[in-house]
Amino acid sequence: MQYLVVIRVVSGLLGITFALWAFVQFRKRFIKRYEFFLLAILGTGLFTVAIYPDSINIIAGMMAMDNRQYGRIIALLILSNMLLWLLVISQRSKDSIKSIQFDLLVRRIAMERFFEKNAVKTVKEITVIIPALNEAENLDHLLPRIPESIMGRPLGVLVIDDGSVDGTPDIVKKHGYSVVSNPINRGGGAALRLGYDIAMA
Structure with a gap:
């Protein structure tokens, strides 16, 4: 016992x-x-x-x-x-x-950085949002093939760089499109949400 x-x-x-x-x-x-x-x-x-x-x-x-x-x-x-x-x-x-x-904090930081560099709103009425992670080579082939307008309406492209290390933002800028960079890799869903936030801002 x-x-x-x-x-x-x-x-x-x-x-x-x-x-x-x-x-x-x-x-x-x-x-x-x-x-x-x-x-x-x-x-x-x-x-x-x-x-x-x-x-x-x-x-x-x-x-x-x-x-x-x-x-x-x-x-x-x-x-x-x-x-x-x-x-x-x-x-x-x-x-x-x-x-x-x-998630909200990371998106807020990315948005503030984007609008600091883009004082004028660059998002068009119709905007294609492209999340990208280390897609420099593919974007170099894709971006030149995107039309400038659809049915007479200007088409914008917004690339969400999700923490790439292969120079993805430089390729996007080379083709004259807007790019916003996530401070860290957050995944495709988070990248799309960030793109929606900027497009609707």
């Missing part, structure tokens, strides 16, 4: 440490209020179960598992998994928000 006592003591210490760590993180504004509550519940719950194991009977009773074999353990596992899933979903949500904010 001594090993059970050791497990309970260690679990209790871990629970207290976890709850205190969550409090410190919350005070430093590293986590939000709801995240603090979830972490505090986990830490406090671990401490409570370690000090008073029969408290699991309350949870097991609520889940109608108090009379089943291993009912207490199953109830505890279900509850802990639910809390952990809430933490995972919360973290995924934070990551998604940060990704969106980062």
Whole structure:
């Protein structure tokens, strides 16, 4: 039975440490209020179960598992998994928000650089947006073949350089078309969104 006592003591210490760590993180504004509550519940719950194991009977009773074999353990596992899933979903949500904010920041920087060099709006009523990553050779063949107008309307070309290292912007400028460069490679979808932002600005 001594090993059970050791497990309970260690679990209790871990629970207290976890709850205190969550409090410190919350005070430093590293986590939000709801995240603090979830972490505090986990830490406090671990401490409570370690000090008073029969408290699991309350949870097991609520889940109608108090009379089943291993009912207490199953109830505890279900509850802990639910809390952990809430933490995972919360973290995924934070990551998604940060990704969106980062995407907006990169696009904003690229747009500001573009309009600093192009005081006059160079986007035509009809504009072809071409995302490009290391496409200097292909663009050198493609751009001269693009017509200047379609059905009497001038046609503009806006190339989105998505972090190329082969001189793609120089090729575009050589053919007299506008090019905006992403500070870093963001992928075709992000390049197109940047092009839409500039075309609609």
